[in-house]
Amino acid sequence: MSAQIGVTGLAVMGANLARNLARNGFTVALHNRSVAKTDALLEKHSGDGEFIRTETLQELVDSLEKPRRVLIMVKAGGPVDSVIDQLVPLLEPGDIVIDGGNSHFQDTRRREAALAKKDLHFVGIGVSGGEEGALNGPSIMPGGSKESYAALGPLLEKISAHVDGKPCCAWIGTDGAGHFVKMVHNGIEYADMQVIGEAFDLLRSGAGIEPAEQAKIFTEWNQTELASFLIEITAEVLGHTDARTGKPFVDVVVDAAGQKGTGRWTVISALELGSPTSGIAESVFARALSSQAAQRAEAQEKLAGHEEKIAVGEGFVDDVRQALFASKLVSYAQGLDMLTGAAKEYSWDLRLDEIAGLWRGGCIIRAELLKDITKAYSAQEEPANLLFAPAFSEAIAGALPAWRRVVATAVQLGIPVPVFSSSLAYYDGLRRKRLPAALTQGLRDLFGAHTYHRVDDDGTFHTLWGEDKSEIVAEDTH
Numbered sequence: 165m166s167a168q169i170g171v172t173g174l175a176v177m178g179a180n181l182a183r184n185l186a187r188n189g190f191t192v193a194l195h196n197r198s199v200a201k202t203d204a205l206l207e208k209h210s211g212d213g214e215f216i217r218t219e220t221l222q223e224l225v226d227s228l229e230k231p232r233r234v235l236i237m238v239k240a241g242g243p244v245d246s247v248i249d250q251l252v253p254l255l256e257p258g259d260i261v262i263d264g265g266n267s268h269f270q271d272t273r274r275r276e277a278a279l280a281k282k283d284l285h286f287v288g289i290g291v292s293g294g295e296e297g298a299l300n301g302p303s304i305m306p307g308g309s310k311e312s313y314a315a316l317g318p319l320l321e322k323i324s325a326h327v328d329g330k331p332c333c334a335w336i337g338t339d340g341a342g343h344f345v346k347m348v349h350n351g352i353e354y355a356d357m358q359v360i361g362e363a364f365d366l367l368r369s370g371a372g373i374e375p376a377e378q379a380k381i382f383t384e385w386n387q388t389e390l391a392s393f394l395i396e397i398t399a400e401v402l403g404h405t406d407a408r409t410g411k412p413f414v415d416v417v418v419d420a421a422g423q424k425g426t427g428r429w430t431v432i433s434a435l436e437l438g439s440p441t442s443g444i445a446e447s448v449f450a451r452a453l454s455s456q457a458a459q460r461a462e463a464q465e466k467l468a469g470h471e472e473k474i475a476v477g478e479g480f481v482d483d484v485r486q487a488l489f490a491s492k493l494v495s496y497a498q499g500l501d502m503l504t505g506a507a508k509e510y511s512w513d514l515r516l517d518e519i520a521g522l523w524r525g526g527c528i529i530r531a532e533l534l535k536d537i538t539k540a541y542s543a544q545e546e547p548a549n550l551l552f553a554p555a556f557s558e559a560i561a562g563a564l565p566a567w568r569r570v571v572a573t574a575v576q577l578g579i580p581v582p583v584f585s586s587s588l589a590y591y592d593g594l595r596r597k598r599l600p601a602a603l604t605q606g607l608r609d610l611f612g613a614h615t616y617h618r619v620d621d622d623g624t625f626h627t628l629w630g631e632d633k634s635e636i637v638a639e640d641t642h
């Protein structure tokens with residue numbers, strides 16, 4: 165008997181994907197650097213389906229039907245390269261090497277190009293949904309050659325989450341496209357969690373609502389247009405009481421948010437693309453600020469606040485809900501806009517309707533909202549920005565008064581709301597007729613002869629600031 169797919173790297177994500185594949189009827193060859201992990205999996209879960217135990221990569225390769233499919237599930241970075249280096253000499257043209265970790269898309273592009281030279285396919289797949297998703301149906305974002313997808317796609321689609329009968333897995337694009345889209349998913353995940361955190365802080369510090377009570381509010385919100393996995397688990401975390409102290413769980417957790425890097429990568433990439441992904445950037449910075457424990461302690465001693473002691477009104481809770489929704493929409497709009505920029509830059513034909521569709525189930529940012537986003541991008545004319553789709557421009561217009569009130573109140577109360585406020589600034593910036601960028605251009609021209617364009621004439625100009633301030637036609641140094 166030969167296996168349809170091999171998995172090397174049997175830590176939790178690898179093990180769960182292997183089990184998911186077996187449960188879906190595929191014969192899975194298992195390999196891990198230390199055989200003990202393979203045996204532990206087999207001992208506990210052999211009932212999941214057909215597994216083939218292997219001890220070496222050679223055995224793993226020998227156990228596979230052709231073209232071979234080998235899924236690497238090791239830590240992103242050096243370990244992936246090391247497994248590829250060991251694997252490649254054992255493979256034959258047409259075989260498919262798959263990396264299911266959170267790899268950087270540029271690494272995936274490099275690996276894909278290197279393996280293509282050896283007539284091997286390299287597929288970088290973004291897998292979202294954590295451990296539970298890997299076992300029961302993740303959202304899967306595969307990038308690589310179309311040919312490799314024909315051989316691999318059916319397996320991935322089968323083990324993915326399904327929404328309305330459709331798999332949450334579709335071919336994303338060539339080389340690093342899958343990992344890129346997963347990276348942006350994570351950036352949105354950061355922003356999603358940050359806006360939830362800002363809402364929590366506003367309700368607690370602004371309206372004095374304790375976590376247990378907020379758990380009920382979030383449960384109610386989960387019945388609105390905010391309905392999503394993250395809102396659902398927010399209610400669970402806020403409703404949890406610490407067994408040791410009897411305090412709300414959130415009060416015994418150190419308020420320093422960790423990060424493994426995908427949010428940071430999203431922002432670095434957005435900066436490289438010139439994509440205004442401010443909500444995601446603010447989320448990453450908010451985590452960084454939260455982790456500066458020493459400076460935060462000193463700031464509490466040394467920096468004045470001058471907060472205003474205003475009482476929040478009756479409708480505050482609902483205002484926060486609306487501000488949360490509007491800010492969340494902006495984060496999605498920015499993330500998707502970044503995908504449009506990346507598609508141009510890296511020559512990917514990214515289908516935003518399909519991407520939004522496969523985020524509808526299995527992944528961390530799964531949300532009701534994605535149904536409408538999918539619809540918006542399936543329209544004959546794709547909106548240039550998600551916010552331009554009528555359903556969303558109307559939704560934001562409805563939320564706008566509340567959003568402005570909440571941001572203004574937060575500022576008065578001294579409650580930091582970096583994503584609520586930067587998303588509003590993005591929205592206002594986008595729709596503003598004249599931006600102070602004209603002044604920036606004037607300043608750049610004065611100190612560095614960087615030139616400018618005129619509103620009333622074609623061409624590129626420079627003012628002779630140090631001379632008689634006359635204007636000359638210039639070479640574009642924009």
Ligand code: 6PG
Binds near residue numbers: 353426427
């Ligand atoms: C997912 C998650 C998953 C993981 C990230 C978060 O889609 O399943 O995004 O990939 O939770 O590693 O990473 P941070 O540690 O950076 O929050």
